[in-house]
């Protein structure tokens with residue numbers, strides 16, 4: 001089956017001549033949560049705006065549910081809900097009217113039961129008669145999501161949904177996204193918070209300077225690129241690495257009190273047993289040990305800085 005969103009060789013050159021997307025290709029599968037991770041200015045908003053038909057591509061093709069976003073804009077746009085990065089709400093309007101009006105814009109008939117359901121899901125039902133200006137920043141963001149869901153989209157784009165939102169609301173938002181996925185909605189979110197991608201995404205795309213550097217299932221990514229570290233605390237400090245340990249990827253730290261052994265989690269054998277037996281053989285006494293899995297953050301920083309090194 002074709003992917004829900006197909007992006008082929010997408011280039012975007014802005015009027016001033018700046019190339020914000022340099023030939024991006026990406027498939028987004030129905031029902032998945034894809035997190036697009038990248039620093040500020042990477043091209044995340046440009047990519048989303050182009051898929052949603054707000055910005056025209058310079059070249060390349062995009063389809064949503066099989067509909068070309070340029071040539072078959074209405075059909076494509078109907079399938080899409082967009083939660084923009086900037087809050088753009090009418091301050092004097094009531095919450096419920098704001099959301100009803102959004103549905104109307106898509107030419108859908110009034111459906112009070114559906115609007116109630118959306119507002120309840122986002123914990124906005126009690127605030128339905130409040131004016132937008134009376135809401136906190138986090139609540140306004142929820143109204144943006146409610147608006148985006150008002151016409152029952154199959155694909156939801158969230159552009160930095162938790163930027164400037166406090167930790168508690170951020171977790172609520174993650175829960176909301178997980179619920180939408182359970183309802184079968186395909187979700188694409190952009191973020192520059194690595195922990196956000198790590199917490200909720202099925203797949204992660206890394207974008208930097210207009211190029212998609214990688215798209216991979218989160219778990220694969222963690223295993224494939226993830227290095228693990230075994231830290232062995234010794235009872236007495238060493239001045240140099242013993243001969244018996246020289247053939248392993250071991251370094252000394254903490255002024256000789258700790259041995260750090262790095263190993264690849266995807267390798268058949270970790271090599272830990274051999275390192276431990278070499279330690280024993282060298283007569284070293286161990287006070288404590290721990291292992292640590294590299295985080296997605298380590299991977300991301302490695303990727304983005306490798307690329308800069310090559311440029």
Ligand SMILES: Nc1ncnc2c1ncn2[C@@H]1O[C@H](COP(=O)(O)OP(=O)(O)O)[C@@H](O)[C@H]1O
Nearest residue numbers: 014016018020039040041042043044045046047
């Ligand atoms: N309308 C525009 N005209 C010219 N340059 C733009 C415009 N919008 C964005 N850019 C530039 O394109 C690059 C990518 O921007 P954007 O897609 O907003 O990145 P991100 O969302 O990842 O922070 C940035 O360098 C930005 O300055």
Ligand SMILES: [Mg+2]
Nearest residue numbers: 044045046085
């Ligand atoms: Mg942006």
